[in-house]
Amino acid sequence: MNICNRLLQLRFVPKIINHTLKRKVSEHQALKRIEKLRSMALPLTRQNPVIMKLDSPEFKSIFTEELLSLVSVFKKYGYELRVAGGAVRDLLMGKKPKDLDFATTATPDQMKEMFTTENIRMINTKGEKHGTITPRINDKENFEVTTLRIDVLTDGRHAEVQFTTDWLLDANRRDLTINSMFLGLDGSVYDYFYGYDDLQKRRIAFVGDAVTRIQEDYLRILRYFRFYGRISEGPNLHEQSTITAIKNNVHGLERISGERIWVELKQILEGNFAGDIMLSILDTGAAPYIGIPSIPNINELKTVWQRSKNKKLQAVTLLSTLLKTTEEVLALHLRLKLSAYDRDLALFVVEHREPKPNAKPLLPYQQLMVKCKAKTSDVHEWIVEVLKYNNSPHLEEFQNWSLPKFPVSGNMLKQKGVEGGRFMGLVMNELKNIWAENDFNLSAEELLKQVPHILSILEERRKTKK
Ligand SMILES: Nc1ccn([C@@H]2O[C@H](COP(=O)(O)OP(=O)(O)OP(=O)(O)O)[C@@H](O)[C@H]2O)c(=O)n1
Ligand SMILES: [Mg+2]
Known part of the structure; x- marks a missing residue:
């Protein structure tokens, strides 16, 4: 299934039903409390x-x-x-x-x-x-x-x-x-x-009884970890009693809306000790309640965090280490309601993180700038994320590279007799792919020579569709 079809599935996001409190409290009860x-x-x-x-x-x-x-x-x-x-x-x-x-x-x-x-x-x-x-x-x-x-x-x-x-x-x-x-x-x-x-x-502690504070609002579990990242001096200085209180109540995160969870998680993943804190969160058993698979790829998180922690990965990129398939990305998205940018970044990382051996190591990524049907500036950022994820020595080279100007214009195609509109778009795409396959080195003249061949292929496709 391609990305577009998978995205269509996202329309069927189940609504989270808001249960509001029905019981009312009497004044006497309130005073006693x-x-x-x-x-x-x-x-x-x-x-x-x-x-x-x-x-x-x-x-x-x-x-x-x-x-x-x-x-x-x-x-x-x-x-x-x-x-x-x-x-x-x-x-x-x-x-x-x-x-x-x-x-x-x-x-x-x-x-x-x-x-x-x-x-x-x-x-x-x-x-x-x-x-x-x-x-x-x-x-x-x-x-x-x-x-x-x-x-x-x-x-x-x-x-x-x-x-x-x-x-x-x-x-x-x-x-x-x-x-x-x-x-x-x-x-x-x-x-x-x-x-x-x-x-x-630099101590993070709940006011009074941790269990009571957590049960008042389960989001506080993630707030604890967020402030831990902001304030604490080391990655693993949690107090055991706090972690036990969290572990015993972690199921309560199930009732918290995905949007609120993501607001916290995103800040955790962009803060200090992000990888270590994420491991501590997983250790509390939170994964299934926050959209992460119940068997997350912990080794990949550890590896990527070790090699790329000074690279300032985006939150979603670090989170993607835990996901093995695009289906797992979509399950995460269903729970957390990511933005379209973050969702597509996670899909991109999971699909393209495996480096493709090539004599010119950046070429497969540069070609993605043409082949991937998304905003070019977004694709550029996503590739940067993948290179950071792999701690690639070619990161800087790619950051300084920009897609050359495509030499063929619509007018040139018109002069070759290509009809305008959607059909011209198809021809243009085919030409761009040929251009990318040839290292972006072909001139307008060389590319235009391919037009008759492309037209006959498209004509053939049109006939077989009928
Ligand atoms: N689940 C929550 C959310 C908030 N608060 C209280 O409300 C204050 C303000 O909340 P908020 O603005 O969400 O957090 P801040 O602590 O101000 O952190 P930030 O700097 O991120 O805004 C908190 O300091 C805390 O005293 C709380 O007790 N429990
Ligand atoms: Mg505030």
Whole structure:
């Protein structure tokens, strides 16, 4: 079956059905849960959560005129506002965060009332159920502000939430200690679960009980590995208790949408220790839940990772090492919903990774630039990936090579009596193949000599079709 037919099969992608929570939680149940959470969390927390005052250039750089207006509105109405989660982690590492999430003691209704009174427009009302309001200040900057909350009921993907004014409880529902800190706009860093200590130790750990955190959202398994790659100092410094918690719950990834899985996996595969982390992920038994065959080609992953780790392979290229056939690529695509580019790159790698012996080693690849019916610039990138995959000594030569200009034009063919349209396209393709087979060395004159022969072959084909 050729690639086109295989791609047609992709139309029959089964829809993943969203199960939403049916049960509702009573106020009494919610209060009981809060009490339980607090008593479980307290022994793990710091006595005094304010650990330092940040004054770094990165911290100062977040203060736009718009953020200053947002801060003054919250102050005016007496609600607390702090930066939360990932941005605090990044600032403590001396990095400017790519986006800021805010947490507040104001409920969504209180925020709506406040912003309406202050004539501040709110956009994107979808997040309100989970406590997120997005004011747009000066028609310029959006801020996502989320009410402190606990997850009362979770099904591993969605949560029913209860708002709170207790910062500790909000920190307690977050995934990793390093992601559980808050930053007041005066620079105070609030760290309940020793996230700063872990950041300094380069330690990735779930907040409190790993099993509970994972069961609240199974995607956190992959988030763990993503932050491991970003923060850890070595490829194999996982804590056994964390890995055991992941292994015992890895089946939960089955319920997570392919798109969310791919967002995480892609970053893992493009980050530090990618090959080693992928091996650790496979070791947890995750493969069948994330679209990878149950017997993946682990040896190929190890070999390619060893020889090409400094080549910065694209995520999909490294993932393709685990796949033996194009059918396995399509199964992966069905699960992860890759982009068309990534899907075709994986198909290309699996079909062309075996080097073809040739006196001119690059020639078979150069010929693919003509023979492969995809955008030429994409095919060029895919060949680069295959050469990196094989750690080919000809990589640089190919990167500096570009397809010569095809010497025959449509007008020349017209003058030879070839009718326009689709038929001319067919003749042109045949000529391009002959040109590629001859090392791209034939002149227009030499190629045009082939036209009568091509016409008779095409005519013959037309007759046999009838
Ligand atoms: N499954 C998840 C996703 C997010 N969070 C919390 O929400 C914050 C923001 O989430 P997100 O923006 O997805 O991740 P970041 O940690 O900010 O990482 P990145 O820098 O990649 O955005 C996280 O820091 C974490 O506190 C969580 O607890 N569990
Ligand atoms: Mg973020």
